Amino acid sequence: MPPLSNLATRDVETLVHPYTNLSGFRDSGPLIIERGQGVYVYDTEGKPYIEAMAGLWCTALGYGNEELVEAAATQMRKLSFAHLFTGKSHDPAIELAEKLKEIAPVPISKVFFCNSGSEANDTQVKLVWYLNNALGRPSKKKIVSRVKAYHGVTIVAASLTGLPANHRDFDLPLPGFLHTSCPHHYRFAQDGESEEQFATRLAEELEALIVKEGPDTVAAFIAEPVMGAGGVIVPPKTYFEKIMKVCEKHDVFMISDEVICGFGRLGTAFGCEKLNFKPHSISIAKALSSAYLPIAGVMIPESVYQALLAESKKIGVFGHGFTYGGHPVSAAVALKALEIYARDKIFATAAARAPQFQARLAALNQHPLVGEARGLGLIGGVELVADKRDKRSFAPQHGVAAKAVQFAEAEGLIVRAVLGDVLTLCPPLVISAAEIDDLFDRLSRALDKTLDWVNAGRLAQT
Numbered sequence: 001m002p003p004l005s006n007l008a009t010r011d012v013e014t015l016v017h018p019y020t021n022l023s024g025f026r027d028s029g030p031l032i033i034e035r036g037q038g039v040y041v042y043d044t045e046g047k048p049y050i051e052a053m054a055g056l057w058c059t060a061l062g063y064g065n066e067e068l069v070e071a072a073a074t075q076m077r078k079l080s081f082a083h084l085f086t087g088k089s090h091d092p093a094i095e096l097a098e099k100l101k102e103i104a105p106v107p108i109s110k111v112f113f114c115n116s117g118s119e120a121n122d123t124q125v126k127l128v129w130y131l132n133n134a135l136g137r138p139s140k141k142k143i144v145s146r147v148k149a150y151h152g153v154t155i156v157a158a159s160l161t162g163l164p165a166n167h168r169d170f171d172l173p174l175p176g177f178l179h180t181s182c183p184h185h186y187r188f189a190q191d192g193e194s195e196e197q198f199a200t201r202l203a204e205e206l207e208a209l210i211v212k213e214g215p216d217t218v219a220a221f222i223a224e225p226v227m228g229a230g231g232v233i234v235p236p237k238t239y240f241e242k243i244m245k246v247c248e249k250h251d252v253f254m255i256s257d258e259v260i261c262g263f264g265r266l267g268t269a270f271g272c273e274k275l276n277f278k279p280h281s282i283s284i285a286k287a288l289s290s291a292y293l294p295i296a297g298v299m300i301p302e303s304v305y306q307a308l309l310a311e312s313k314k315i316g317v318f319g320h321g322f323t324y325g326g327h328p329v330s331a332a333v334a335l336k337a338l339e340i341y342a343r344d345k346i347f348a349t350a351a352a353r354a355p356q357f358q359a360r361l362a363a364l365n366q367h368p369l370v371g372e373a374r375g376l377g378l379i380g381g382v383e384l385v386a387d388k389r390d391k392r393s394f395a396p397q398h399g400v401a402a403k404a405v406q407f408a409e410a411e412g413l414i415v416r417a418v419l420g421d422v423l424t425l426c427p428p429l430v431i432s433a434a435e436i437d438d439l440f441d442r443l444s445r446a447l448d449k450t451l452d453w454v455n456a457g458r459l460a461q462t
C-alpha cells in the first residue's frame, strides 16, 4: 500500500466515515474529491472520474450548475435563515410546497419539510401513528417494510431499513417494525416461477403477515419503487398492483419512499408513476435540490392533514419539526432545480437516454463475473457471482465488488459496491449519450481486471 498523503493522513486521524470499514480504511485512506463539473469529479491530483453514482444517488443535474449556485447566493444575501416554527413562514418554502403539490402524482394536501431522507421517513411513521390515534385506533401502529429495503439510519428509519449492517449491534429494529419478502426475482423466485407468479406469492405473503399480526395492529407499508441501496432491485411485473390491493383490503396506509426514484430517475417525475401504484404519501429528498443543499420532505394527503388538525386541537400544538426544515436557501435551490427540470425537460431526456443505458447494462450479462445486470430508467445494478449457473455468490471476505470499485476508480469511474457484491450505477440525469458509452466502456475494463484478479486468486473456488 503506498504511503498516505498529508491530507489523507489528517483525514484518517480526524474523521469517522459513514458506511466504511473503519479498520481497513486506516491503511487504504480516502479518495479525496476536490471539484466537479458536469458528470465529472476531480481528485486532489486533478484526475477526472465519471461520477456514475451521482454522489449518493442525488446530483441529478451534475456538478457546477451556475443557476443553482446563483439561486443559493441570491437567497442567502436576501434572507439567510428563517424557519417555519410557531406560525412563521417565508416565500421560498411556500412556493416550493405549491410547486410540489402541482407535480405530485397523487392528491397531496400539504408538504412538511425536513433535511434528509431519514428524517422524512421518521416523520412518515410519526404521522401515521398520529393519524391512527386521531382516528381512535391506537393499536394500529405496526409498520411493514421489506427485506433489503433502505430507508435511512435514524432509529425509526433504520428500523424500516431491511439490511443487517444497519441493525446489528445497534439493537435494531425497534419492536413493531416488520419486514416482508424482498421482490428480487433473480434471487428469490422459485424454480420456474414467472415474474407475475412471484409477485402474486409476495402479495400473498404480505397478506399472511398482516393477518397473522392482526390487521387492526398494522398501520402502514413503506416501499421504494426500485430498491436502491439494497442492490438496485426492480420489482417483478404486477408487484405493486397486487401489493396495493392487499394494503387497501386491510386499510394499511401506503408510503412511497421516493428519495432515490423521485424527480426523474426512472424517466417519470415519480417512481410510483413508472411502477403503476398510488401511495397515500411520499418521501422526497436528494434530487429535490439536485443535492446542492440538503432538503427533504413528506408529501401529505388530506386525511393525514385532518388528523394533524384534530390532534393539534386536542394537544395544543403539532409537536414535531426540525430547525432547518424548509431552510430558505435550500428551498430556493430546490425551486430552481424544479424549474430547470421542467424547462429543460430533464425527466423526458432521462427517459430518452434510458434505452441506451439499459442496453449497455444488459450487455454486461454476458460477462463471466456478472450474475445479473438489472435496472430501470437511469439506475442499474450489476451483481457479481462466483458461478453464473447456480448463482453462487463469492465468499464475502474476498470483497470482490469492493475490488471492482477500485479497478473502476483506476479507470476514472466512480461506482459503489453494496451488500451481495452488487455494483450500483445512478449517473446524473444530464449524462450525454457519449458519456453513457464511456461509462460502460470503463466499467467493462474494470470488470475484466476484476476477473483476472479473481482468477489469479482462484477466488471463485473458495
Ligand SMILES: Cc1ncc(COP(=O)(O)O)c(C=O)c1O
Pocket: 056, 057, 115, 116, 117, 118, 119, 121, 150, 151, 152, 153, 224, 228, 229, 257, 258, 259, 260, 285
Ligand atoms: C430510498 C432512500 N430512503 C431514505 C434514504 C435516507 O436518506 P438520508 O441519507 O438523506 O437520510 C436513502 C439514502 O440513500 C434512500 O436511498
